[in-house]
Amino acid sequence: MAFSLKRKYLKMPLSRIVSFAFGGFVAISISLILFLSVKANVQNTFSLLNDKAILLSTSMEQRVRDHFYSVEQAVTDLKPFFDRGEISFSDQDTGLDMMKVAVATSSRITVLVATDLNGENFGVYQAPSGRLWPFKRQLPPGSDKTYVLPKLNVYSGPTWGPILNNDVGQFANVSVPLVIKGKLIGTLTAASSLDSLAKAIRSLDEGDESTTFVMVNGDEILVHSDKDEFQVGGKALQPLPAPREAFGDPVLANMDTADKLDGFAKAARLGINVSRIEVGKREFIVMKADIPGYSTEPWVIGQYFRGASITREVERLTGSALVGIGAMIIAVLVALWMGRVMARPLKKLAEQSRAVATLSLDNVEPLPRSRVAELDQVAQAFNSMVVGLRAMNTYVPRSLFNKLMRLGGSQAAEAREARLTILFTDIVGFTAMSETMSAGETARYLNAHFAVLVSGVEEEGGTVDKFVGDGMLAFWGAPDARADHAMAAVRAARRISRDLEDFNSEAAERGDPTVRIRIGIHTGPAVVGNVGALDRWNYTVVGDTVNVTERLQTLGRELGAEDKVVILVSSDTIAELYGEQAAERAGDFSLRGRSEPMEVFKLDPYASPNEDQIAAAPAFSTTAAE
Template sequence: MRLARGGVSLTVTLAVSISLLVLVAVVVVLGLGLVSGARNTMALLRDKSELFVSSIVQRVRSHLEPAERQLEFIENLVAERALDPTDQDRMVTMMTGSLAAAPQISAILFMNKERQTFIIGRVPGKPPSKVRFFRRNDSRDEVMNQAYDQTKVQKGVIWGDPVWRELPQETMLNLLIGLQRDGQFLGVLIAAVSVRRLSNYLSHLAPVSGASAFVLYNKNRVLAHANLTGTKFPRTKEEPLPALSKIGDPILAAIWQKENRYPLDVLRGGEDLKGHVLEILSDEFIFLYREASGFGDKPWQIGSYFRSADVNSELERLKRAMFAGLIWLVLSVFVAVLLAGRIAKPIVELAGAASKIGQLEISKTSELPGSVFRELNQQAVAFNSMLHGLKWFEAYVPKKLVRRLIQQDDGNAAKSEERVVMVMFTDIAGFTTLSEAMPAAELASLLNDHFAMLASCIESEDGTGDKFIGDSVMAFWGAPDEQPDHAERAVRAANSIRTAVDQDNARRTAQGLAPLAVRIGLHSGSVTVGNIGAPERINYTIVGDTVNVVQWLEQFAKSVDNAAARPSSVTVVSSGAIVGQLKKNDDWFSLGMHNLRGRDGKIEVFYLG
């Protein structure tokens, strides 16, 4: 039964299968790792962002809260009668101590009910320990009166709006607290914190390398920034804080622009931490900030900005992990393909060798190498044993005949049947005498070379070499293939044999050896053809009267005077049944009608000139 030709390569199948398994496994593991890593990285970045901004807010508070504590301390002393605000000397001493305890306070003021103000302030341009005391009447000072009235009705520390003071030419943050004792309002205590000092403190905060911290007042005014420490910006009573566009920082000035602005994904899920990304000047900046409460009616935005490239280490590590994972994936697939090739190679070699055997190219088939895999190694050993046997078998089986039988493959090609065929019989003249004088090895070599030469001529015309009988060869045409031109084929084969033998005789003569004379008989007729023989040894052969006739013709060639033909060592005779089928028979000469011993009737005999 002929099997359908497979169309899928085993190597490709194994390579694809193993690669897919490796691919799926690596992708799943890598995917889970990357998803988990991405989540962890985002959580880490969110936590770091939260911690980063919280650290700035906490440091700003730690800078300002001591001023609150000093005011509350004095307020408690007054409320508990430990300090009398009317005692000027004692009051000045306590206020001076507060300056010493809180370096961020530039001045402390106390305005009594008579609107007289006592001031203890640091001297600009002098060491922080250098202070001065002076008094003034602030009954007409709008800011002071507003502070007095506000603290009279509101208890606790109050953060006032930033105020520009002509002296000492600075914007101040005023902390206010009313002093009361036994329900009686005694005055307002004010701590003035320099915005410049806050900016100076903020300029030293760098939780992230390259970060710029800032404090915005009501979003559009800059309360604290590194540029406010040493640069004089024009400020007035009406505009005590510079606008974003006036501090010489184009990055911060663009914080609220809507163009090229993107949300900061790592902050999703956060509470009060805010931020976004801006593309500015062909660069990318990250803004992180939080709205801080407790510093007055207007909101403060405390935060920082920095280049995204400066803080992308976690994301870069994640990207590197992804890249490494992809490289590992490619390497895994590559190794899987190599492994599949190594596994499939012995099977592919077996398939190739089996294909050659299927085409009866046994002599061209090489033995299979061993394998580290036990089953494949056993397969190679078994195949090599089979190949060794087939090479011996090939020597006894006509390869072309078997190939043609295989090609027909109808199950009936080798069944015995009657068919008209063309038969050739050859014989070496005087072989008995020749063989008696030759050693066995030389005789075998002579016959092998002679038979190989004749078989080549016969097979070149698609003839079937039936058998070798002593020094004789029997061949036929017309089976198993139908060959309507079998007579032409047989005559061409006879001419080829004549040429080959003549050339071989020339070689033998040159070597001092005796030439060989060959007789050939040709006849066409009906025979029984098919598998004939014992069950243990069957030959695809022909039997019948036609075989006897062709043998008689070969023997009849002894009586032909070859010298009358063209000079040759090969005499070819044929029956009229052959010559009559030839398209061109000018080279054939009739020898008349002859009787065959043991056979009724006569046949006309021809010889090839």
């Protein structure tokens, strides 16, 4: 005797699972964190300093790159205009107009100048007040020595020159070659004052116990956040920019004697150097990194702070251990409460999911909103999914969707060849009829007509493929295989005929036009399944059998011109109609696209199957069509 054993699973309420799991996890996690914190608080402090070094260096580097991005972009954007000849040294007025626009849109550009191979130039200078000064051949007073022309060739990219100093301030400059037909004709240069950059970098200073600095041209200090009074006391001996040795800051002056600190491997991988410097009896931690690309030599950005701050960090971590123990107790209690709160909406979700699994979408109730963000997102996503499924059923026949889900989803929808019966309908003279209707009236009339057709097809287990103008294509035998597909198609055609009588009666009472239809039915092999590309798939039927069906329907123009409903079927379909007595042989006809004549039969549209025909019908199957 064959039998099977079902594995029994231990089931627990969700609230208990969440409470104990979350509470236990929190208790173990906090205990482990507290243990590691007390045991390795110094190591943790250095880890925080490691992250601080990365964050600070990244922030400073980003300030620099943000400052110079628009400067470099200005010359790279204007270069194509010179290269195409739209701006030329012979027509400087046009060039000045475009340069003024470029400078006006970027407050970081001080000078934008084009220089030819003879040294002649023209450009725009932006004064500290924001006023724009166009110039030709000579820079305005006070703006000289803001840039230097590098040696470029036709293939050079944006090239940054050395940092320059004059009576106004410090300037960075970038140049690009101007090329016409492969020949260098000059240079386009943009210079930017570093005053605003210095202010932005000084704003990263964290207070009295830290100092932010930037060095350029090797060891020249460009920015120093504590130039008025150093951490070790005293003031700057020279105004900025100044050489590191001559500036007067003993910490930066002793950078050559710094000892590299271990434990900062993560920062080191990003090019950040962390070291220790002793000045007298005081210890300082220095973090610095190089930024290449904005001068002939890399910039050095960094910050230093007192080493005593590490001791305070250790004391804070030790004190946090006691706070952590209390937090662990509170967290476990909160976890027990949260488990019960979270279980309620999840239980509701499980109940509604069972209805979705059976595609009983009309019975699905919307999930309520939740104050818990994740649960609220789940509820909204579930509700949106249900709305989407309901909307999908508007365009995908529910009967087809249910069949595909029952038979295995994507596998049942794979394209294959099967023996099917195809039904094709068309309204007689609908084009002329629609000329008297508005677009809205035509759509409403067709929708009501198609409702009759779809009802007849689905009542007999068929699949509506598509609507073609005022016609409809349906088939039997897929996705579920059935031996009586020909008989089901004929029954559907006759059901449609009878329902059409009621449709026309109601239309006549409303004063709407009545319709006559032609129906073609043919049985044969066809390819059925998903056909399409990318995300535009359609479960459909294609092949010669479909074409023959459509031409049988068209033949109804000759064989049933005055009939309210004319049903023409092929001899292949007749061969599968067990006990059919209401079929009249119409003759052999040469259908377009076929080399041999086809024997065609005309069915009585209102006949009902007799008892012998019902008894001879083969059994219906719900397996997928092969």
